[in-house]
Amino acid sequence: MSFLYTDSLRKEFGGVIAVSDVDFKVEKGSITGLIGPNGAGKTTLFNNITGLDTPTEGCVFFKGMDITNLASYKITRLGIARTFQNIRLFKEMTVFENVMIGRHFKGTHPHLTKNSFINAFLGLIYVKKEEKDIYENSLKWLKFLGLENLHSELAKNLPYGKQRGLEIARALATEPELLFLDEPAAGMNPFETDELMKLIKKIKNLGITIVLIEHDMKLVMNICDNITVLNYGKKIAEGNPKEIQNNPLVIEAYLGKSE
């Protein structure tokens, strides 16, 4: 059984079928690419899996557990983190605080009540320890992304590429088992894309399974173990990069049919 899979997942917006009965699967420890032309339903599929949206029909299973109608924050706590296509950082907070938010639900010390609000009130000594844990772990992830020198900058003041990096750092701080990256290379120059490729491999080496939506074919073909192709909400192909490159349906979807 796959690490994560969807069982004929369907999402309709009014009359529009954005995702049509898609069986999408992700193997543990792999990098899975999700590609397709604009409007193919890739981000919708992401949103339905990570709980930001609920599917019209079908189910999502993670580690054998049905997570279809779970709230988004519960899915994150189960170990699925994500980044967003249009970067969603906490813009008015510093780089460091952004990563600390990622540690939010991890910080619960065994001696504390589960309710962080009551803890804040009581100001127990454990809170200090807990905060120290959060500091150290956040710093660890900042360093992993090479952002530690920008710790006190406001997130909105970072250059575009660094904002993407910070979003990944923040997602990693939740210590996910499965990481969804939504177009991480969008707007990056070739040099930055190369760096990103190395970074994704580094993340894979930590034992984190990765799913990425990407339009940069060089990146996708280079690092993905498996690729799923969507077109008009339907899954049209699935396989390793070689198979996908030679699949006539995929070529047709991207380049059009020859007359």
Add this chain to the structure above:
Amino acid sequence: MINFILLLVIYIGIYSILSLSLNLIAGYTGLLSLCHAAFFGIGAYTTAILMTGAKLDFWSAMLISGVISSLFGILIGLPTLRLKGDYLAIATLGFGEIVRNLMINWDSLTRGPMGINNIPSPNILGFKLIPSQKWQYVILVWLFVIIIFFILNRIMHSRFGRALSAINDDEIAALAMGINTTKYKIISFSIGAFFAGIAGSLFAVFNQSVSPNTFDFMLSIMILCMVVLGGMGNYLAVIVGTVIIVTAGELPRLLGFSNVIPPQTNQILFGLILVLMMIYRPQGILGRKRLDFGKIIQNSIKKEV
């Protein structure tokens, strides 16, 4: 004169508690609430009813006032906190009006437009406060301002407070970070309502009477003005804003011009202050307070080298 200044200081204290608690809701969590006067009123009426009708002592009445206010906060929060921005503002405005109308029309409980009079002065550890001795109330009220200031400050420096700021910044991203946003918003709302209830309780025992028209929509707006004027998301700034608004309102009387300048001038003055602020300094006088982790990080980087 000295009595008038003490009166002013007491009012600044009571309003400070209101603006501090609204700052948690509107400034930090980013929920535009226009029913703070309602929570204030619920607190004031609860204390009035308990101390005159049930003959309860001040401390229990105050605690119950806070709790009832915060229960109302949860009650209004559960259905409305799914709304955003303008919609939430309208919904809370509606709730504020419901509460005021209840105060006017529920005669058997609130004595309607007449209000409740002769609320006994509080008895603190066997020491009975005398209403004419204003300095006693100054101490009582400002003690609460300080305590509440520190509690709220403590909240904002915690994990909980950080989550609230995150919700303010980007709710969807906060959800994706594993934060139960609805729960946090409701808790934030009910803490704010709790302290507004405490302020109401203090108001009731100081004023010794409560009547429905004190707790109208204009008061909610005025508290919001104090928060905006001082600086959203900064507790100290909010107190500065409160001092300015309350003092500006009493300026004609303070300078002895009250028979020359009509009281309506105040509202022109408020309006002018707000318009000028929004144009030249939209972040408020002191602006948002940022937590600085720079030192902590520098230290831990140094340690490793």
